[in-house]
Every structure is written in C-alpha cells, then in structure tokens.
Amino acid sequence: MNFIEIADIDLIYGDRSGVDKGTATLALSKAHLSVGRNEFIALVGPSGCGKSTLLKLVSGLVKSSQGSVRVGGEEVTKPLKNVGMAFQNATLLPWRNIRDNVLLPLEIVEPYRSEPKSELKRARADELLGTVGLLEFGDRMPWQLSGGMQQRAQLCRALIHSPSILLLDEPFAALDAFTREELWGVLQSLWMHRKCTVILVTHELREAVFLSETVHIMCARPGRVIASRPIPLPRPRTLDMTFQADFVDLVHECRHHISLGKTL
Amino acid sequence: MNRAQVERLAPWITALIFLMLWWLVVKIFHIENFVLPSPIEAFTALYNFRYPLMIHGLATLGTTLAGFAFAVFFGLVLGILVGSFRLVYSSLYPLLIGFNSVPKAALVPVLVIWFGVGTIPAIITAFLLSFFPVVVNVATGFATIEPELLDVLRVLGATRRDMIVKIGIPRSLPYFFASLKIAITLSFVGTVIAEIIAGNNGIGNVMLIASSNFNVPLVFAALIVVGVMGVGMYAIFALLETRFTGWSVRGGGLEHAVGG
Numbered sequence: 001m002n003f004i005e006i007a008d009i010d011l012i013y014g015d016r017s018g019v020d021k022g023t024a025t026l027a028l029s030k031a032h033l034s035v036g037r038n039e040f041i042a043l044v045g046p047s048g049c050g051k052s053t054l055l056k057l058v059s060g061l062v063k064s065s066q067g068s069v070r071v072g073g074e075e076v077t078k079p080l081k082n083v084g085m086a087f088q089n090a091t092l093l094p095w096r097n098i099r100d101n102v103l104l105p106l107e108i109v110e111p112y113r114s115e116p117k118s119e120l121k122r123a124r125a126d127e128l129l130g131t132v133g134l135l136e137f138g139d140r141m142p143w144q145l146s147g148g149m150q151q152r153a154q155l156c157r158a159l160i161h162s163p164s165i166l167l168l169d170e171p172f173a174a175l176d177a178f179t180r181e182e183l184w185g186v187l188q189s190l191w192m193h194r195k196c197t198v199i200l201v202t203h204e205l206r207e208a209v210f211l212s213e214t215v216h217i218m219c220a221r222p223g224r225v226i227a228s229r230p231i232p233l234p235r236p237r238t239l240d241m242t243f244q245a246d247f248v249d250l251v252h253e254c255r256h257h258i259s260l261g262k263t264l
Numbered sequence: 265m266n267r268a269q270v271e272r273l274a275p276w277i278t279a280l281i282f283l284m285l286w287w288l289v290v291k292i293f294h295i296e297n298f299v300l301p302s303p304i305e306a307f308t309a310l311y312n313f314r315y316p317l318m319i320h321g322l323a324t325l326g327t328t329l330a331g332f333a334f335a336v337f338f339g340l341v342l343g344i345l346v347g348s349f350r351l352v353y354s355s356l357y358p359l360l361i362g363f364n365s366v367p368k369a370a371l372v373p374v375l376v377i378w379f380g381v382g383t384i385p386a387i388i389t390a391f392l393l394s395f396f397p398v399v400v401n402v403a404t405g406f407a408t409i410e411p412e413l414l415d416v417l418r419v420l421g422a423t424r425r426d427m428i429v430k431i432g433i434p435r436s437l438p439y440f441f442a443s444l445k446i447a448i449t450l451s452f453v454g455t456v457i458a459e460i461i462a463g464n465n466g467i468g469n470v471m472l473i474a475s476s477n478f479n480v481p482l483v484f485a486a487l488i489v490v491g492v493m494g495v496g497m498y499a500i501f502a503l504l505e506t507r508f509t510g511w512s513v514r515g516g517g518l519e520h521a522v523g524g
Binding site for chain 1 (some may be wrong): 416422431436509
C-alpha cells in the first residue's frame with residue numbers, strides 16, 4: 001500500500017443545507033491519488049480544478065464529503081502534525097528575522113518544542129539556510145530580501161523540522177522565469193538530500209516534469225485525476241535537459257492530457 | 265535648514281500661526297473676553313491660576329490614566345477573543361457596536377446614581393469612551409492574518425494558544441498601538457465630560473465653575489491644559505509604538521516611498 005492513498009473522494013464546497021444552497025459546488029468527484037513514500041509528485045491542471053483542495057485533503061485541513069484519505073495507513077480525520085507547507089506568498093513573519101522565521105516550526109513541533117532554544121537549533125537553521133544560499137541573510141528582516149530569497153526562506157521553514165510530507169502550493173508562481181528555474185534546482189537538491197514525500201501543485205508543466213517522479217494531470221468541474229505520467233528522467237536533472245527532446249516530449253504529452261480534459 | 269529640522273519645527277510653527285490667527289480674530293472683531301478671550305488673556309489666566317490648574321490637571325490625568333488602563337486591559341482581552349473566536353465575534357460584536365453608539369455623556373447621571381459624585385463615574389466614562397477602538401483594532405489585527413499562515417501552523421500541530429501567542433499578538437501590535445493613540449485622547453474627553461457633569465475636582469470641574477463665574481479666560485486656560493496633556497500622552501504612545509513595532513514601518517511612510 002502506498003504512503004498516501006486517496007480514494008473515491010467527493011468534496012462539495014459551500015453550504016448544502018442552509019440558505020446558500022445555490023453556492024454549493026462539486027470541487028472534487030471520484031478523485032484518486034496515490035503517492036509512494038519519499039516520492040516527489042506534481043499535480044497539474046487548469047485553474048479551479050481542485051489541485052489545492054486535494055493538497056488540503058492530504059494535510060487534513062479540509063474534510064471530504066465522501067471517500068477516504070489515508071496517510072501511512074491511517075485515516076486522516078484531523079490536521080496532520082509535522083507537515084511542511086509552502087505557498088505562492090512567502091508568508092514570513094515580518095517581525096522576525098529570517099533565521100527566527102525558519103525556526104518557527106521548532107517552537108511548535110514535538111520533540112523540538114520542549115527543548116530549549118539552543119545554539120544547536122540555531123546551527124540547524126543556519127545549515128539549512130546555507131544549502132539554499134541564504135547563510136549570510138539569517139539576521140535580515142523578510143522585507144529586506146527579494147521575492148526569490150523569501151521563497152528560499154519559506155522552503156527552509158517548511159523543512160526545518162524534517163517533515164515526512166512537504167506540500168507545495170504553487171510556490172514559484174509569483175517569481176520571474178530565471179529565479180523560478182534557479183529554485184527548481186534548489187528544491188531538487190533539497191529533496192534529494194533529505195528524502196521526504198513531496199506534493200507540488202503547479203500550473204507550469206515544465207516545472208512539473210523537471211521536478212517530479214510522476215505528474216498527475218487533473219481536469220476541472222468536477223476535479224479529478226485523469227492521467228498519471230511517470231517521469232523516468234535521471235537525477236539530478238539540469239536546466240539543459242529541459243531543452244532535450246525526451247523532456248519536451250513529456251511536456252507535450254502532459255499538455256495533450258490537459259486539453260483532452262477540457263473537452264471531456 | 266534641512267528637511268528633518270523643518271519637520272521638527274513644523275508643529276510649533278503651526279501652533280504659533282494658530283495662536284496668532286486667534287489673537288487677530290479677537291482684535292479685529294473686538295470680541296469681548298467673556299465670549300472669546302485672546303490667547304494672551306488665556307495664557308495670563310493659565311499663569312495666574314497655575315497652582316489650582318496643576319492640582320486639578322493632575323487629578324484629571326490620574327482619572328484619565330485609570331480609565332485608560334481599564335480600557336487597554338479589557339480592550340485587549342476582548343479584542344483577542346473577538347478576533348480569534350468566530351462565535352464570540354458573531355455573538356458579541358452587535359452588542360458592542362450598539363453599546364458604543366450610546367452617547368456616553370448621557371450615561372454620566374446614571375453612573376452618579378450608582379456610584380455617587382466624584383472620581384469613579386469619571387473613570388468609568390473615560391473607560392467607556394476609549395475601550396472600543398482598542399477592541400476593534402486588536403480584533404482587526406487578528407482577523408487579517410493570512411489564512412495560509414494559519415494553515416502552515418495548523419499542519420505543524422499548533423494549538424490555538426500557539427497561534428494567538430506566536431502570530432496573533434505580534435501581528436496585531438501595530439493595530440494595538442495605533443488604537444492607544446486614539447484611546448488616550450478619547451479617554452481625556454470622557455474624563456472631562458464626567459467632571460463637568462458631575463465632578464468635584466479635575467479640570468472639567470474647574471471649567472464648570474469658571475464658566476458659571478463668566479471667567480472665560482480660565483475656561484480656555486483649562487482647555488489648554490487638557491490639550492497639552494493630550495498631546496503629551498499621544499507623544500508617549502507614539503514613541504512606544506515606534507519602539508515596539510518598528511518592523512511594521514519600513515521607511516519614512518507613504519510620502520517618502522512615493523516621493524523618494
């Protein structure tokens with residue numbers, strides 16, 4: 001059995017019984033998804049297809065109307081603990097410097113929570129910041145950093161407590177193309193060095209193919225996974241590979257699935 | 265003179281211009297001093313009555329600060345509750361707004377029936393007038409937390425207490441300090457109103473007695489005392505604000521951001 005197993009999920013947004021009956025929409029219908037332990041998968045699809053919703057289902061932040069979500073063999077009934085999350089907005093705390101922002105999860109997650117704030121924790125944050133090229137920026141405040149650097153810091157915050165699951169909701173969508181491609185490399189090496197299960201939601205097909213082991217393509221209204229494409233490219237993948245024929249073919253194949261989904 | 269010096273002098277120059285205009289209006293229209301005394305007469309009264317004004321001014325300051333302290337404490341607690349629990353918000357907010365719409369001056373006689381003439385009704389009036397902005401601002405700070413940030417914390421297994429302590433309170437501090445500057449001035453208004461209606465000391469009481477004796481220069485001297493105390497307290501809280509929430513002010517404000 002896979003590490004994350006989503007089966008037959010129906011999810012209805014809005015009020016089904018109250019006064020706002022008309023606002024109820026079927027966000028997901030008969031959605032399936034399985035993710036192996038330490039696998040890196042990408043969810044792609046048109047906007048409004050329920051990618052982010054599926055992400056929240058895995059973390060237990062939303063509950064499905066029907067079907068089951070299992071993580072590590074156990075049914076998810078309430079928000080999981082010890083998950084890392086990152087979003088399009090860096091959502092760093094503006095009153096903390098970068099290092100203290102990265103250390104935030106250690107103030108919440110056990111067993112680190114009970115441990116005193118130590119040089120060890122500080123070193124841990126600095127080591128992680130070093131791997132994304134932010135070592136000298138630990139004492140800076142978030143607004144002093146560029147958007148790309150803030151996203152690096154956010155990735156560090158999502159990983160500092162060594163979560164078993166990392167959920168990424170379009171983390172690079174607001175960045176310019178060069179910074180984004182640079183961060184693909186950063187994220188890839190983070191994942192290769194500290195194995196964890198990653199679900200990346202994105203609308204950028206090249207990003208999905210570059211980073212993931214499997215690309216799951218979703219269609220909209222109601223949202224569900226219509227195709228899953230394993231990406232057999234060797235690691236570490238480089239930006240040069242994105243211009244080679246096999247990479248381009250994979251991107252085209254995914255795009256083809258998405259356009260099929262639109263006409264369904 | 266450089267820009268910083270001009271900025272430091274600007275409020276004094278404005279105040280001086282205001283006093284000169286006041287003086288000019290009184291002189292040009294030959295206004296009697298029991299209608300509108302000139303600033304010179306007002307300051308003369310301020311000097312002549314400096315001891316009673318100081319004693320009553322300090323009484324007013326004490327009453328105001330007591331009411332203000334209650335307002336800050338209850339405002340903070342209520343603001344945190346309203347901002348972080350939806351049920352508290354929906355059940356309490358309409359009542360709060362209705363309560364705030366009641367003219368507080370009309371409540372003073374009722375307070376006198378309950379507590380007698382003196383300081384207590386004034387403290388309560390100061391409290392009633394000033395606690396609402398604290399509640400609203402703190403609640404706003406809590407309500408405008410990015411939902412993504414709360415998601416990040418929730419999937420770490422954070423308790424509600426974690427979210428309030430780590431995110432909510434620091435996040436709402438700028439709002440809180442902004443509200444203190446409003447609340448302290450409103451607190452003075454509340455105290456003086458109560459002292460005028462039912463006080464046996466304080467600046468409001470001085471004003472009541474002075475105006476019944478047609479000593480209008482003294483009324484204005486008392487107003488100057490309240491005004492100066494208000495500006496002084498405002499300045500103290502403005503200083504505390506920059507001290508504690510410097511992170512929320514990146515540069516010199518909008519003007520500098522736009523004008524460079």
